[in-house]
Amino acid sequence: GLIAILWDVENCLVPKDVRQEDIVGNIWMDLRSHPTIHGPMIVLSAYRDFD
Numbered sequence: 001g002l003i004a005i006l007w008d009v010e011n012c013l014v015p016k017d018v019r020q021e022d023i024v025g026n027i028w029m030d031l032r033s034h035p036t037i038h039g040p041m042i043v044l045s046a047y048r049d050f051d
Contacts (some may be wrong), residue, residue, distance in 0.1 A: 003031070003037065003039075019047065
């Protein structure tokens with residue numbers, strides 16, 4: 001089935017010395033190489049409240 005990953009960057013902060021893009025790339029890489037996760041991966045989104 002379809003897998004959705006939501007990342008609340010406000011409550012799960014990225015360390016200042018790490019780029020969010022690098023974390024997203026690592027998540028994609030891990031998902032692609034996972035032995036039991038197969039099928040389409042469409043969108044990986046990070047979200048934040050800008051109010």
